[in-house]
Amino acid sequence: MSYHVNEKGFYGKFGGAYVPEMLYPNVEELRQNYLRIMQEPDFQEELQHLLKDYVGRPTPLYFAPRLSEKYNTKVYLKREDLNHTGAHKINNTIGQVLLAKRLGKKRIIAETGAGQHGVATATVCALMGLECIVYMGEVDIERQAPNVARMKMLGAQVVPATSGSKTLKDATNEAIRDWINNPENTYYIIGSVVGPHPYPDMVARFQAVISEEMRAQLLEKEGTELPTYVVACVGGGSNAAGAFYHYLDEPAVELIAVEAAGKGIDSGESAATSVLGKDGIIHGSRTLLMQTEDGQVTEPYSISAGLDYPGVGPLHAHLFESQRARFMSATDDEALQSVLELTRLEGIIPALESAHALSVLDRLQAKPSDIIIINLSGRGDKDLSTYLKHFHFDEK
Amino acid sequence: MRNRIKHLFEQKQKGLLSVYFTAGFPSLNDTETIILELEKNGVDLIEVGMPFSDPLADGPTIQASSTVALRNGMTISTLFDQLKDIRKKTQIPLVLMGYLNPVMQYGVERFCQRAAEVGIDGIILPDLPLREYVEEYKELFEKHNLSKVFLITPQTPEERIREIDSHTNGFIYMVSSASTTGKTLGLAEQSQAYFQRVAGMQLQNPGVIGFGIHDKETFASACNHASGAIIGSAFVKALQEEGSLQQNIATFIQSIKN
Ligand SMILES: Cc1ncc(COP(=O)(O)O)c(C=O)c1O
Numbered sequence: 001m002s003y004h005v006n007e008k009g010f011y012g013k014f015g016g017a018y019v020p021e022m023l024y025p026n027v028e029e030l031r032q033n034y035l036r037i038m039q040e041p042d043f044q045e046e047l048q049h050l051l052k053d054y055v056g057r058p059t060p061l062y063f064a065p066r067l068s069e070k071y072n073t074k075v076y077l078k079r080e081d082l083n084h085t086g087a088h089k090i091n092n093t094i095g096q097v098l099l100a101k102r103l104g105k106k107r108i109i110a111e112t113g114a115g116q117h118g119v120a121t122a123t124v125c126a127l128m129g130l131e132c133i134v135y136m137g138e139v140d141i142e143r144q145a146p147n148v149a150r151m152k153m154l155g156a157q158v159v160p161a162t163s164g165s166k167t168l169k170d171a172t173n174e175a176i177r178d179w180i181n182n183p184e185n186t187y188y189i190i191g192s193v194v195g196p197h198p199y200p201d202m203v204a205r206f207q208a209v210i211s212e213e214m215r216a217q218l219l220e221k222e223g224t225e226l227p228t229y230v231v232a233c234v235g236g237g238s239n240a241a242g243a244f245y246h247y248l249d250e251p252a253v254e255l256i257a258v259e260a261a262g263k264g265i266d267s268g269e270s271a272a273t274s275v276l277g278k279d280g281i282i283h284g285s286r287t288l289l290m291q292t293e294d295g296q297v298t299e300p301y302s303i304s305a306g307l308d309y310p311g312v313g314p315l316h317a318h319l320f321e322s323q324r325a326r327f328m329s330a331t332d333d334e335a336l337q338s339v340l341e342l343t344r345l346e347g348i349i350p351a352l353e354s355a356h357a358l359s360v361l362d363r364l365q366a367k368p369s370d371i372i373i374i375n376l377s378g379r380g381d382k383d384l385s386t387y388l389k390h391f392h393f394d395e396k
Numbered sequence: 397m398r399n400r401i402k403h404l405f406e407q408k409q410k411g412l413l414s415v416y417f418t419a420g421f422p423s424l425n426d427t428e429t430i431i432l433e434l435e436k437n438g439v440d441l442i443e444v445g446m447p448f449s450d451p452l453a454d455g456p457t458i459q460a461s462s463t464v465a466l467r468n469g470m471t472i473s474t475l476f477d478q479l480k481d482i483r484k485k486t487q488i489p490l491v492l493m494g495y496l497n498p499v500m501q502y503g504v505e506r507f508c509q510r511a512a513e514v515g516i517d518g519i520i521l522p523d524l525p526l527r528e529y530v531e532e533y534k535e536l537f538e539k540h541n542l543s544k545v546f547l548i549t550p551q552t553p554e555e556r557i558r559e560i561d562s563h564t565n566g567f568i569y570m571v572s573s574a575s576t577t578g579k580t581l582g583l584a585e586q587s588q589a590y591f592q593r594v595a596g597m598q599l600q601n602p603g604v605i606g607f608g609i610h611d612k613e614t615f616a617s618a619c620n621h622a623s624g625a626i627i628g629s630a631f632v633k634a635l636q637e638e639g640s641l642q643q644n645i646a647t648f649i650q651s652i653k654n
Contacts, residue, residue, distance in 0.1 A: 018496060020453040020522035021547040022571060024556075163459055164449065176452050183551055183574045281497040281523065282450065294471045295501030296449040 001322055003248040003315070009197025010286075012321060014314035017196035019284045022180045026188075027284075029103065031198045037102050038095075038205065050094050051209065054127070055084045057091075059210075061217035061373070066345040073366035076227070077348070077376045078214055080239065087351065087378030088207060088239045089120035093189055095206035097124040100187035107131045107186045111161075111175040113140055113168035113235065114306035114353065115147025116378055117191030122156035132156040135174040137167035140305045147382050165299035168235075168309050172283050192236025193313030196284030200241075200313050207242025214373055215246055228370040231256040232377065233356040234327075235271075235306045237313035239377035244325065254326060256364070257316060258356045260302035261329035271300035273312045274320045274327040282310065287317040303332035303386065304352035306378075330359035336390055339380065351378035352386065400489040400517045401543050401566040404440060405602045405623065412624025413615070413652065414441040414604055415631050416493065418461040419478070420470025421447070422635055427478045428485070430635075433642055435488045437649035440624065441604075443520065444479075446472055446494030453522050455578030457629040472502045476510045483515035491518035491545060491566075504533060512540035518566045520545045526556075530563055547571050550590040554597065561599040570594060570605045570622060578629035579608050591621035615652050627652065 009015050009031070017027050037043055051057040059079045068075045080088040093110075100108060108130050112118030118134040125132035134151055138160045141148050151158050164170040172194075179188045193200040193207075215225040230247055232240035234257045247253040262270035270276060273288050280289035282297060290298045290310040300310045312320075319325035330338070338358035343349045350358065354377040366372055380387065404412070415434050419427050427444070434442055447462035447470050454462070475492075482490070492511060499507050499521060511519065519542050524533075529544060537544050543566025548557050550573060561568065573579070573587050594603055605618040606626030618625035634648035635641065 016525065016528070018523045018525060021552060022453060022522075022549050022574060022576075025549075025551040025553075163463070169450065173450055173452055177455070177576045180453065181575050181579070278501075281495075281500065283452075284523070289497075291497070291501070293501065294473075295498035296466060297497075 001324070003319065003324060005197065005201040011314045011318035014285070014287050014317040015197055015200060016286050017284055018281045018286060019196050022183070023176070023196070023284070026179060026183050027196050033103065034099065034198050034202050037099055043098060043102065046098055047095060051091070055090050055094060056082060057209065058213045058217070059083060061214060061221065063221065064346050067342065070345065071361050071366065072368050074371045075361070076218070076371065076373045078210060078243065078373055080210065080375060080377050081348070081350065081354065081379035085116070085120050085123050086381060087116040087120065088210065088242060089117045089191060090123065091209055091242065092191070092203050092206040092238060093117070093120040093124045096189045096202070097128055097130070100189070101128060103187065105185060105187035107133070107182065108189055109133045109135070109175050109178050109186055110189045110191060111135045111168065111171040112191060113137070113171065113308055114304065114351070115140065115144040115151065115382060116306060118156070118158070119147050119150045119154070121189050122151040122154035125156065126154045133159060133178065135159050135161050135171040135178070137161045137165070137171045139166040140168065140171070143386070144305055144382055145385070167305070169282070169297065176283065192238040193241045193315055194236040194283055194285060194311060200285065200315055203238050204241040204245055204315060207238050208245035210239070210242035210375065211244065211246035214243070218371070218373070222371060226250055226253050227373045228366065229254045229256055229364060229372045230375070231258060231357045231360060231372060232375040233258045233307060233353050234312055234316060235309050235353060237316040239375050241313060241315055243375040248324070255319065255324065256360060257319070257325050257327050258360055259327060259329045260304055260307035260356055261331045262301040262303070264331055265329060269301035271302040271307050271309065272329045273310065275329070277311065285311070285314050287311050287314045288320065304335065304356065306351070306353040307356065328360045328363065330356040334359040339387060340391065348376070349380035350376055351380050352383045354378050399541055399543060399566070400487060401441070401491070404489050405567065408440065409602065409623055411619045412440045412604065413438070414443060414624060414626040415439050416443040416445055416626060416628035417631060417635065418445040418447055418458060418465050419475050420465030420468045421461040421632070422464070424468040424470060425478065426641060427475065428482060429641055430645065431482065431488070431490070432486060433645040434649065435486050437646055438653060439488070439649060441489045441491065443491045443493045443626065444475070446475060446492055446498060448495040448498055451495060453576055455576040455629060457578045457632050461632045472498055472507065476514055479514040489517045490515065491520060492516050493520040496521050496524045505536060508536050508540045508542060511542060516542065518543035518545050520569065522547055526560060526563065534563065545569050548594070549574060550587060557594065557597065557599070561601055564601055566601065567623070568599065568601045568603045569626070570603045572605050572607045572609070572618070575607055577607055588621070595621060612652050
C-alpha cells in the first residue's frame with residue numbers, strides 16, 4: 001500500500017483537485033512547477049539556510065525525564081515549539097514563500113485559525129518584502145488576540161471572515177475567493193495539508209523535515225531511528241504529516257493522530273473528523289468531512305482554534321481508512337490538564353493544539369522500553385489568556 | 397425526449413436572458429412562483445441554485461441567500477419535491493446549479509435520475525473536475541438527457557476550451573472575468589478581447605456570459621459577444637426589495653429588457 005500521493009493527486013480515493021474553473025489555472029501552475037522548483041539546488045540551498053539560521057532548525061528532540069517517569073515509558077518531545085514564531089507552521093511558509101517568489105508572485109494571501117499560520121506567513125512576507133493579507137474568522141480574531149497583534153505588527157492586513165461559523169473553514173473560503181479574484185499576481189500559502197492537489201503533498205513535503213530530523217536524532221540518542229509511537233495532534237494535519245512522513249513506510253512504527261473531541265465526541269460540539277466525518281469534498285479536496293446528511297458542512301468545535309476544522313487532509317483520511325494510523329481524540333478538559341502537566345513536570349508551556357497529543361499518553365499503555373515521540377507542534381504563549389481563565393492561578 | 401436547452405438555442409441565437417436564483421430564498425416555497433414569474437416576464441432560461449454551506453465561487457449576495465435558504469430548510473430532496481409538477485406548468489429550460497458535495501451525498505446517479513424525472517435539462521457543478529466528469533459521470537448524464545454545462549474564464553487556455561466544448565452539449569458558461577459572483581465592475585476591456593477570442597474559435601456550443609452582469613447596459617454589452625447572458629447576484633438582490641415577489645421580478649426583468 002502506498003501512502004504517498006499518486007500522479008493524479010490522490011491518496012487512495014482521497015485528494016484530487018475539486019476546484020471551479022476560475023481556480024484551475026492557478027492550481028495547474030502550481031502542480032506543474034512545485035516538484036521541479038523544490039528540487040532546484042539554489043532553492044534547496046536558500047531553504048536549508050533559512051531553516052537553519054532563521055527558523056532555528058534542527059529543533060531538539062528532547063527526552064522528557066519527569067514525563068517519562070510518570071508514564072513509566074520513554075517520552076521524547078520534538079520541540080517544534082522552539083521554532084521562530086513558535087510553531088511548526090513556519091517550516092511550510094518559508095518553503096512556500098520561496099516558491100511564490102520563483103513563480104514571480106508579489107501578493108501573498110493566507111488563512112489562519114489559531115493565528116500561528118498567519119503569523120508564520122506574515123513573518124516570511126516581512127522577510128521577503130511581499131504584501132500579505134491574512135483571512136481569519138471573526139471568532140478566532142477574538143480568541144487569539146496576541147497573534148492578531150503580531151500579524152499587524154509584521155505589516156500584514158488581517159481581514160475578518162464573517163460568514164458561516166466565522167472560524168478556520170470560513171477563513172479558508174475567503175482566502176480561496178480572494179485567489180479567484182486575483183489569479184495572476186497572487187500566491188495562496190495554505191497553512192495545512194488540505195486544499196486541492198498539489199497543496200497536501202507540497203505542505204507535507206515542507207513539513208517532512210520534522211521526521212527527517214527525528215530519525216537522525218533518535219539514532220543518536222537511542223541507537224535506533226524507529227520509535228514505537230509517533231504522536232501528533234491533527235487539525236488539518238500538517239504537523240502530523242511532517243512527523244509521520246519518514247515513518248509512513250515503516251510498519252514497526254505506530255502512528256497516532258489525535259483529534260480534538262471538544263466537549264466530547266457525542267456532545268455535538270466536537271472536531272473529531274475521523275469519527276464524525278464522512279467522505280465528502282471541502283476546499284477542493286475529497287476527504288473525510290463533518291457534514292449533515294444533505295452534504296452541508298457542519299461547524300466543528302474545539303477550545304483550540306487550530307484544531308477547529310471540519311475536515312482533515314486527504315493523506316490523513318487515507319491513513320485512517322487504511323488503518324495505517326490510529327486515530328484518537330482528546331477533549332478540551334483533557335487537553336487543558338495536559339497543558340498544566342507538561343508545564344509543571346517539564347517547564348514547557350505547550351500550545352493548546354499540541355496538548356491534545358500529550359493527552360493520550362495515559363491511554364497508550366506503553367511499556368517501559370517503548371519509545372514515544374510526541375510532536376510538540378507549538379508553544380503556549382498565544383493561549384495564555386485561555387489558560388489564565390481556566391486555571392485561576394490568582395485564587396490558589 | 398428533446399432537450400429544451402438545445403431547442404432554445406436553435407430558436408434563438410442572440411440576446412438570450414438567463415436568470416439564476418437560489419432555491420429556498422427568500423422563502424422555502426418560492427421556487428415555483430419565481431420560475432413561473434421569470435417565464436412570464438420573458439426570461440429564456442433559468443438556473444436554479446441548490447444552496448451549499450460553503451459556496452467557494454460565490455460572492456456575498458449568493459452566499460447570504462444560500463445561508464438563508466439552508467436555514468429555511470432547503471435540501472435537494474425538497475427541491476425535487478417542489479419541482480415535481482413543474483413541467484405541467486412551463487416548458488422553460490431549467491438548469492440546476494450547485495456544488496458537488498451535496499450532490500455526492502444525495503448520490504450522483506439518484507440525482508440524475510430525479511432531475512430527469514422532474515424535467516431538468518442541464519446541470520452546473522463548478523467544482524466537478526472535467527476529467528472526473530468524463531471518466532465517471534458523462535455516460536450517466538447523457539443517459540438522462542442532461543446537459544452538463546462547464547465554465548470557462550479569461551485564463552482558460554484554448555486547448556482546454558476545445559476539450560470542454562467536445563464534452564458538453566448545452567452551452568458554455570463564459571465567466572466574464574476572474575472573479576467570484578456578484579462583482580459589478582462592468583465588463584473590462586480585457587474581457588472584450590477574451591469574448592472575441594472565444595467567438596473566433598467557432599465552438600460547437602453557444603456561449604453565454606455570466607458573472608458581473610447586473611443591469612441593462614452590462615446585459616446588452618455581454619449579448620454583443622455571445623448568445624446571451626446570465627444574471628445572478630443582481631436578481632437575488634432584487635428579490636429582497638420591499639414589495640411582492642411578482643412585483644420585484646417584473647420590475648427587475650423589465651429594467652433589463654426594456
Ligand atoms: C501549534 C499548532 N499545532 C497544531 C495546529 C494544527 O494544524 P495542523 O493539523 O495542520 O498541524 C496548529 C494550527 O494552527 C497550531 O498552531
